[in-house]
Structure formats: C-alpha cells, structure tokens
Amino acid sequence: MNRLVKAALPPAVLFVLVIAAWHYAVVGFGIKAFLVPKPSGVWQAAVENRSELLFAIGLTAAAAMCGFVSSLLIGSLTACVFSQSRMIRSSCYPYAIFLQTVPIVAVAPIIVVWFGAGFHSVVLVSFMISLFPIVTNVTSGMLAVDPDLLDLFRLYRASRWQVLWKLRLPHSVPFLVAGARTSSGMAVVGAIVGEFFAGNLAERHGLGYMILQGTQFSTAKLFAAVIASTLLGITIFGASTLIGSTVLSRWSDPKGGGHPGA
Amino acid sequence: MSHEMSVNATRVEMQFPSGQLGVRDVSLSVRRGELISMVGPSGCGKSTLLRMIAGLMSPTSGELQVSTASSPLPLGEGGRRPGEGRPALDSQNKDSAAREADSQSESQTHRVPQPSPLPEGEGTAATDPRIAFVFQDSNLLPWRSVFDNIRLPLELRGVPFGEQRAAVESSLKLIGLKPDDSAKRPRMLSGGMRMRVSLARALVTHPELLLLDEPFAALDDLLRQQLNEELLRIWTEQRWTGLFVTHNVAEAVFLSQRVLVMSKSPGTFIADIAVPFEHPRDPELRSTPEFAKLTGEVSRSLREAAR
Numbered sequence: 001m002n003r004l005v006k007a008a009l010p011p012a013v014l015f016v017l018v019i020a021a022w023h024y025a026v027v028g029f030g031i032k033a034f035l036v037p038k039p040s041g042v043w044q045a046a047v048e049n050r051s052e053l054l055f056a057i058g059l060t061a062a063a064a065m066c067g068f069v070s071s072l073l074i075g076s077l078t079a080c081v082f083s084q085s086r087m088i089r090s091s092c093y094p095y096a097i098f099l100q101t102v103p104i105v106a107v108a109p110i111i112v113v114w115f116g117a118g119f120h121s122v123v124l125v126s127f128m129i130s131l132f133p134i135v136t137n138v139t140s141g142m143l144a145v146d147p148d149l150l151d152l153f154r155l156y157r158a159s160r161w162q163v164l165w166k167l168r169l170p171h172s173v174p175f176l177v178a179g180a181r182t183s184s185g186m187a188v189v190g191a192i193v194g195e196f197f198a199g200n201l202a203e204r205h206g207l208g209y210m211i212l213q214g215t216q217f218s219t220a221k222l223f224a225a226v227i228a229s230t231l232l233g234i235t236i237f238g239a240s241t242l243i244g245s246t247v248l249s250r251w252s253d254p255k256g257g258g259h260p261g262a
Numbered sequence: 263m264s265h266e267m268s269v270n271a272t273r274v275e276m277q278f279p280s281g282q283l284g285v286r287d288v289s290l291s292v293r294r295g296e297l298i299s300m301v302g303p304s305g306c307g308k309s310t311l312l313r314m315i316a317g318l319m320s321p322t323s324g325e326l327q328v329s330t331a332s333s334p335l336p337l338g339e340g341g342r343r344p345g346e347g348r349p350a351l352d353s354q355n356k357d358s359a360a361r362e363a364d365s366q367s368e369s370q371t372h373r374v375p376q377p378s379p380l381p382e383g384e385g386t387a388a389t390d391p392r393i394a395f396v397f398q399d400s401n402l403l404p405w406r407s408v409f410d411n412i413r414l415p416l417e418l419r420g421v422p423f424g425e426q427r428a429a430v431e432s433s434l435k436l437i438g439l440k441p442d443d444s445a446k447r448p449r450m451l452s453g454g455m456r457m458r459v460s461l462a463r464a465l466v467t468h469p470e471l472l473l474l475d476e477p478f479a480a481l482d483d484l485l486r487q488q489l490n491e492e493l494l495r496i497w498t499e500q501r502w503t504g505l506f507v508t509h510n511v512a513e514a515v516f517l518s519q520r521v522l523v524m525s526k527s528p529g530t531f532i533a534d535i536a537v538p539f540e541h542p543r544d545p546e547l548r549s550t551p552e553f554a555k556l557t558g559e560v561s562r563s564l565r566e567a568a569r
Contacts, residue, residue: 148401151318155389156418156467166418170405252404252449 037220045220060206067126068187075134083142100132125194130183141175177244184240267470274324283528284310297504299514302524317389394469400456402448409444
C-alpha cells in the first residue's frame with residue numbers, strides 16, 4: 001500500500017503541476033481559446049458532449065479491438081505458413097517487412113476507394129497496421145526453436161503437424177506476447193487514422209471523426225477527443241500487457257495449469 | 263530379452279556440407295546389452311557419430327547398422343530401409359554368440375552414396391523408435407510440466423493417455439523423482455533434477471539402445487557421481503545397449519565395460535580399453551587402486567589423442 005502511494009505520488013504531482021502550468025500559461029499570455037483552451041474548458045467540453053464522446057470512444061475501441069484480434073489470428077496463421085516452407089518465407093518475408101514501413105496514412109485513402117467508408121474499412125486500416133508486428137515476431141519465434149528440440153521431435157518421428165502444434169507454436173508464445181504489445185497500441189492509431197478517412201460518412205462516429213470535426217468547430221472538443229484517444233490507447237496497451245504477462249507466467253510457471261497448444 | 267540392440271559401423275565417414283570432415287574411418291561394434299563410453303578431445307566428432315547412430319544424420323560414406331533380435335516395432339512411413347540382413351562384423355567383435363544372434367536378426371542399414379542435405383526438421387523419420395537419445399542440455403519444453411515432458415515421446419506416437427500415465431509414473435519412480443515433482447515446470451527444477459527428467463523421458467519408451475551425449479557435463483562432481491550410480495543401477499536392471507559420450511575419464515571408467523578413445527578432429531578410434539570391473543559396481547570402486555590405474559591409462563591415451 002505504502003509502496004503504491006510512493007509509486008503513484010510523483011506522476012500525480014507532476015500531473016497537477018502540468019495542468020496548473022497549462023491553465024496559468026493560457027490565462028497569463030492571453031492565448032485565445034480557439035488556439036489553446038483552458039483545462040477547465042476542455043473538461044467542460046467533455047462533459048457537455050459526454051454522450052457523443054463516450055459513444056465515440058466505444059466505437060473506436062471496438063474498431064481497434066476488431067483490427068487487433070484479427071491481426072493476432074491472421075498474423076499467427078501467416079507465421080505458421082512462413083515457418084513451414086523456406087521458399088514461401090524467402091519470397092514473402094521481405095515484403096512483410098517492406099509493407100511494415102509503408103505509412104498507413106498513405107494506404108488508408110486507397111482502402112476507402114476500394115471498400116468504401118464505414119466501420120469495416122476502419123477495422124481494415126487498424127488490422128493492416130497491427131498485422132506486421134505479429135507476423136514478424138511470431139515467425140521469428142517459430143524459427144528460433146532450439147535445433148536440439150527439433151532433433152528430439154525428429155527422433156520420436158513427430159509429424160510436420162506435431163512439430164508445428166506441439167513445438168513451434170507454443171515456443172512462439174513469448175514472441176506473440178511481445179508482438180501483441182506493440183500491435184495493440186498501433187491498432188488504436190490505425191482505428192483513428194482509419195476514421196479520418198473512412199469514418200466521416202457515419203452519423204454515429206468515432207474519435208477520429210470527432211478530432212477532424214474539432215479542428216473546425218471547437219478546439220476544446222478537439223482536445224477532449226485527443227485526450228480520450230490517448231487514454232484509450234493507454235488502456236488497450238495496458239490491458240494487452242497485463243494479459244500478456246499473465247499468459248507468459250502461465251506458460252512457464254507451475255501454478256498455471258494448462259499449456260498452449262497441447 | 264527385449265532390450266537388446268547392437269550397433270555396427272564400418273569405415274563410417276561424415277563430411278559436412280562445408281567440406282569439413284566430422285569423423286573419418288570409424289569402425290565400431292557394440293554388442294547387445296553392452297554399455298560403452300566414448301571419450302575424445304572437444305570437437306572430435308563423438309557427438310556426430312552418436313547422431314548418425316540415432317539416425318539424425320547420415321554418414322557420407324561407409325556402413326552403419328543398428329540391429330535387433332526382438333520383433334520389429336512398426337516403423338511407419340519413411341523408416342530405415344530394410345537392410346541386407348547380415349551385419350558386417352568388426353574384427354573387435356569376436357563374440358560368436360552375438361554373431362549368431364545377429365544373423366537371425368532383422369537389421370537396417372544406412373548406405374548413402376552422396377551427401378544428403380540436412381533436413382529442416384519436419385517430416386523426416388530416418389530414426390528408429392527403439393532408440394532414445396539424451397542430449398547434453400536437458401532439452402525440456404519449458405511450457406510443459408515434468409509429467410507432460412516425460413510423456414512427450416509416447417504422445418507423439420499416439421499412445422493412449424492411460425498408458426502414458428502409467429508409463430510416466432513408473433519412469434518417474436525409476437529415476438528417483440517424487441510424484442509431487444510431476445506438476446512442476448522445468449524452470450522450477452535444479453540442473454540435476456532437469457537431467458533426471460530428461461533421462462526419465464528417454465527411458466519412458468523402454469528403448470533398446472540408449473545414446474547419451476555428455477548428459478552430465480554441466481553438473482557438479484557430486485551430482486554427476488550420484489547420477490552415474492543411478493544410471494548404472496538402471497542399466498543393471500534393464501540391460502539396454504548404451505553408448506555414453508563424455509569428457510570425464512572417471513565417469514567413463516565407472517560406467518562402462520569398454521572405453522573407446524577418439525582422436526582429435528576428424529575423429530577416429532585410436533584405443534579400445536576394456537574395463538573389467540564386475541556389475542553391480544559399488545560407488546567405493548572409485549577409490550580403489552585398480553580404478554586409478556585404469557583412469558590413468560585412459561587419460562594417457564586421451565593425451566595422445568589430443569596430440
């Protein structure tokens with residue numbers, strides 16, 4: 001308890017100081033509210049638009065989660081395929097890395113052109129940006145299996161399927177967890193960027209659309225949406241880190257019970 | 263006796279894809295139920311030879327046979343090609359009883375004309391189900407409990423779970439592990455315990471030929487001696503054929519009936535030293551002058567090998 005207070009106190013003090021500095025800077029320098037609103041103004045905007053804001057957070061979170069979860073599944077599946085054939089790997093893997101460097105902001109409009117605006121396109125953008133960390137991490141996890149362990153499986157005449165299911169896949173779990181941590185943060189970024197381009201037709205909209213709108217109508221609302229996006233990102237990142245460390249401790253600890261892939 | 267398997271190697275050579283020679287002109291004859299140690303300088307090819315016998319590598323030339331007198335277990339697809347039946351007997355093997363047993367036996371031959379690229383791991387099955395291998399590292403799966411690690415070979419062969427459980431329990435008892443240990447993960451175990459689990463996993467299939475690649479190299483001396491005694495006790499009970507690779511001369515002499523000394527790389531056998539002590543062997547054997555004399559002889563031979 002005492003330790004918790006000690007850990008939480010310094011960032012809390014800094015938070016108060018920053019808010020205070022923000023407030024007095026705006027007031028002291030007479031900065032216009034449409035440039036930088038006061039902290040109280042942001043809070044007021046958030047409260048006034050609370051139903052819109054809460055709905056937007058929910059929608060963006062849903063899009064990010066859909067994108068993230070599908071990237072976990074499709075990414076792991078892709079890694080399984082990569083682990084099975086050196087030919088597939090050597091021809092596809094360079095593109096997996098190349099695609100990772102393509103700026104998602106540049107791809108999002110193409111997705112809208114192809115698939116139209118709407119929730120599905122937002123999910124697609126989020127999925128695309130969060131996919132590659134999973135693919136590269138899980139693939140390297142599957143290939144990093146100790147050669148002696150492969151020999152052990154060969155010695156007992158394990159089938160290709162058994163090697164994948166009972167050795168490569170469980171071995172790549174820590175790599176998947178590391179990839180998922182990166183990916184979860186990126187999924188939120190992807191969802192918001194996706195909403196910039198694909199979310200603007202929807203009457204019920206997410207945080208990305210609120211941010212765009214805010215630039216035109218209310219800076220305070222813009223700030224509220226930006227802060228909400230940040231909090232959403234932190235929450236999803238924190239949740240996936242927590243789930244990841246739970247999975248990891250079950251993976252190699254005695255109390256955990258079952259193990260993946262058996 | 264079912265736990266009987268013999269090994270015959272004639273002028274076996276292993277050349278790696280890099281062109282480097284792993285072993286050269288190795289001839290070896292292991293009789294059924296014999297426990298043999300192999301010593302030699304680091305990197306001389308002892309492990310390579312062991313891996314070839316296990317079927318994990320193929321010799322680039324020469325002949326390597328693993329034969330058995332018992333009824334053959336189902337080999338499945340891609341098993342070793344049935345050999346020409348008659349194993350080539352080495353000059354070292356003058357035991358006519360063994361020869362007779364060999365001639366009735368079913369045997370398999372590796373005869374590979376050109377270097378075959380080492381496969382990536384999946385889908386290869388040149389290995390014999392009657393062979394077990396104990397690796398230098400305990401080589402356990404960290405995400406599996408002790409129980410699940412030991413049952414792995416049976417699981418991979420599709421043995422029903424009930425039979426797996428019974429076999430694991432008897433294997434645990436044999437190797438001196440408590441039933442409470444079976445739920446633990448390898449991470450929670452000491453190095454000596456991990457090696458016991460690794461041995462239990464190798465013995466759970468009731469192998470006829472046990473290949474051990476420096477299994478106790480990472481353990482301290484006391485632990486190593488304890489495990490030597492355990493291993494010898496199990497061998498005395500079960501009498502499988504054993505090939506034990508080690509760096510430790512005392513261990514080699516204490517365990518085996520013969521010590522083979524390999525030259526430095528590319529290795530070939532330069533000495534075959536008989537160890538005449540009777541079984542079961544007493545731990546105190548290590549303090550006798552006869553033991554010291556034999557270890558001295560092996561060490562001398564090893565020094566020559568390194569030259």
